Amino acid sequence: MQPNLQSGLAKKTNHDNKMDKISDYLNVNKEAWNKKTPVHFASEFYDNEAFIAGKNSLNSIELALLGDVKEKRILHLQCHFGQDSISLARMGAEVTGVDLSDVSIKIANELAEKTDTSVRFIECDLYSLDQVLNEQFDIVFTSYGTIGWLPDMDRWADVVSKFLKPGGQFVFAEFHPVVWMFDDEFAGVGYNYFNDGPIHETQEGTYTDRDADIHEEYVMWNHGTSEVLNALIKSGLVINSFNEFDYSPYNCFMHTVEFEPGKYRIEHLGNYIPMVYSLLATKPA
Numbered sequence: 001m002q003p004n005l006q007s008g009l010a011k012k013t014n015h016d017n018k019m020d021k022i023s024d025y026l027n028v029n030k031e032a033w034n035k036k037t038p039v040h041f042a043s044e045f046y047d048n049e050a051f052i053a054g055k056n057s058l059n060s061i062e063l064a065l066l067g068d069v070k071e072k073r074i075l076h077l078q079c080h081f082g083q084d085s086i087s088l089a090r091m092g093a094e095v096t097g098v099d100l101s102d103v104s105i106k107i108a109n110e111l112a113e114k115t116d117t118s119v120r121f122i123e124c125d126l127y128s129l130d131q132v133l134n135e136q137f138d139i140v141f142t143s144y145g146t147i148g149w150l151p152d153m154d155r156w157a158d159v160v161s162k163f164l165k166p167g168g169q170f171v172f173a174e175f176h177p178v179v180w181m182f183d184d185e186f187a188g189v190g191y192n193y194f195n196d197g198p199i200h201e202t203q204e205g206t207y208t209d210r211d212a213d214i215h216e217e218y219v220m221w222n223h224g225t226s227e228v229l230n231a232l233i234k235s236g237l238v239i240n241s242f243n244e245f246d247y248s249p250y251n252c253f254m255h256t257v258e259f260e261p262g263k264y265r266i267e268h269l270g271n272y273i274p275m276v277y278s279l280l281a282t283k284p285a
Contacts, residue, residue, distance in 0.1 A: 097121045
């Protein structure tokens with residue numbers, strides 16, 4: 001579970017240092033996640049007490065695509081502090097989790113030890129993963145708030161394809177790009193649906209605690225569905241399914257209402273917008 005969100009009290013930064021920050025987006029974002037992660041780990045949102053006691057952090061959306069993962073080798077990209085990686089390992093998979101944040105990886109290893117779960121965690125920028133890992137997997141998995149931290153979907157899709165063995169499957173669940181069009185209050189359109197360049201902002205707090213005493217900068221990109229799908233197709237993967245959902249499994253946005261257990265919508269928008277999508281893709285044998 002890692003809804004890595006750009007929502008919160010975001011403000012546009014001064015243009016003077018914008019280009020420097022954008023060119024150094026990896027360090028900017030790594031610093032941001034190093035600040036966020038301890039707050040996330042301690043939060044009710046992630047509920048580590050229940051997780052350590054055995055709760056599975058995965059949602060029905062991705063579980064339906066993952067199926068039986070027993071004895072499957074899974075690469076979990078952008079794993080945050082490892083709850084989903086550990087959940088997959090508890091389900092019988094052999095799991096490798098990857099994340100940019102060294103603080104996230106440190107806490108992930110501690111959480112794996114605390115839950116007596118065997119997971120290999122790697123601190124690495126996704127685009128550089130082939131420099132430290134030379135294996136192929138039955139499943140590559142990533143979910144919720146991940147691709148917005150990446151500038152180039154073609155390079156992302158190539159990483160997914162490279163680490164899949166022939167016949168392997170890519171399982172992906174993500175917040176819908178329509179959500180990222182809105183301002184934080186969901187009062188109006190504040191961002192382009194399409195990728196028209198980096199979004200450089202500052203934020204107070206985080207999605208697990210909007211009053212948390214942290215201040216961070218970040219650089220993100222919006223990616224429309226066609227950009228994502230075409231990148232995967234270009235990388236040689238075959239799209240098996242694509243689904244859109246009119247709810248979020250996480251209460252991580254402003255002005256939400258829980259209309260069914262574990263399902264949240266923006267109250268004044270109801271079921272009028274898609275909030276999440278999922279896809280399953282296969283690397284041809």
